Amino acid sequence: MDPLTRIRAICLALPESSERLSHGCPNFFVRSKTAFTMYMEDHHREPGATIWCPAPEGVQAELVDAEPERFFVPPYVGHRGWIGVRLEVDPDWAEITEIIHDAYRKVAPKRLAAQLD
Template identity: 60%
Template sequence: MAPRRELDRLRALCLALPETSERLSHGEPTWFIRGKKTFVMFADHHHDDDRLAFWCPAPPGAQEGLVRTEPDRFFRPPYVGHRGWLGVRLDVDVDWTEIDRIVRDAYRLVAPKSLAVLLGS
């Protein structure tokens, strides 16, 4: 799948969430809650790393477990990996239902409780 199509699908998931917006940050499309808090960053071959991916915060322990068990799909991203953020590849066989869950989990971790509760469980 072409990078543009992957970006469009990711964009649709992110912008479907309450009070989200998109703007460029560090040269890549990035999604914010209430224009301030980042919850997903697109990464199109960041520093020539040969990955089409996105980065997002993950629940405690999720990054370590996913990177260990599925290193072809998940990675520890630069700059934010030390804070538990997860790198998710989009240039492999992608399960968009799983991507939606990961994006929603990231949103819940960053959003104010009044917005996070709108997603349900």
């Protein structure tokens, strides 16, 4: 299965999530308003497929420091704690699912985020 198909399945399974193009790339939103996952291919000097997601405080630095070949600070949103994930470097789909769920929890209204627990 290609990475976008897997990412789409993970994201669209979340409550009140939707997909639309933003800046020419598939983006996933809560209630069509707030982005929680951006999917990119060959963008911003990153070869291959990547996702960008908001992360809980401190997680970005922890992941980038531990595995810089898999994780990076994305341009434009990295200063707000977002994490970039290279999907072409040995993807652990359980971990990627958790990263997306954490991103959703970070931006979703409390009532929707609670549905994941």
